[in-house]
Amino acid sequence: MLSIQDQKLLSHLINRDERALFTFYSKHKKPLFSFIQKTIADHGEAEEVMQDVFLNFIEGLRDFRGQSSLKTYLFSIAKYKIIDKLRRKKIRKIFFSHIPAFIIDSFATVLLDDELDRDYLLKKITHVLTQLPHDYAHILRLKYIEDFSVAEIADTLGQPFKTTESLLFRARRAFIAEYKNYE
DSSP: OOOOHHHHHHHHHTOOOHHHHHHHHHHHOOOOOOOHHHHOOOOHHHHHHHHHHHHHHHGGGGGGGSSSHHHHHHEEEEEEHHHHHHHHHHHHHHHHHHHHHHHHHHHHHHHHHHHHHHHHHHHHHHHHHHSHHHHHHHHHIIIIIOOOOOHHHHHHHHHOOHHHHHHHHHHHHHHHHHHHHHH
């Protein structure tokens, strides 16, 4: 249950009282950042997660039912944001770890060599994407070009999270197979 102090604060926050928001932010910024940095060591990434947490907190206040303190609500949002950030990193790591060395060498060429190599690789990737089924190409573009999280892709596609993860896994495998067949 909410304390009387939290009830008053919630009322002020819902009514867009900037002073109340600033007071809440100032009070919880350091402990929240420390909580996030226990899992996400990179300072910039931890700050990014913290900003997302505060934005989600503000957006979720109208739906907050008061079953916990505002601090507990804030930290539970942080826990899920941290998990989401770690999943995204893991998925990227898995994606790149499954790419054969010759593809990674091609990416290195893009960074190190001339414009012809870049054009060739861009043409190759574009061609490979056009050879994939539409849903595979679409999910790969959302994930690796538009930098959507799996949860955001699931929302965009209107599919459950696990279904989206599975589709992304199959799309990566199909991309790699088609990339190997490209001449």
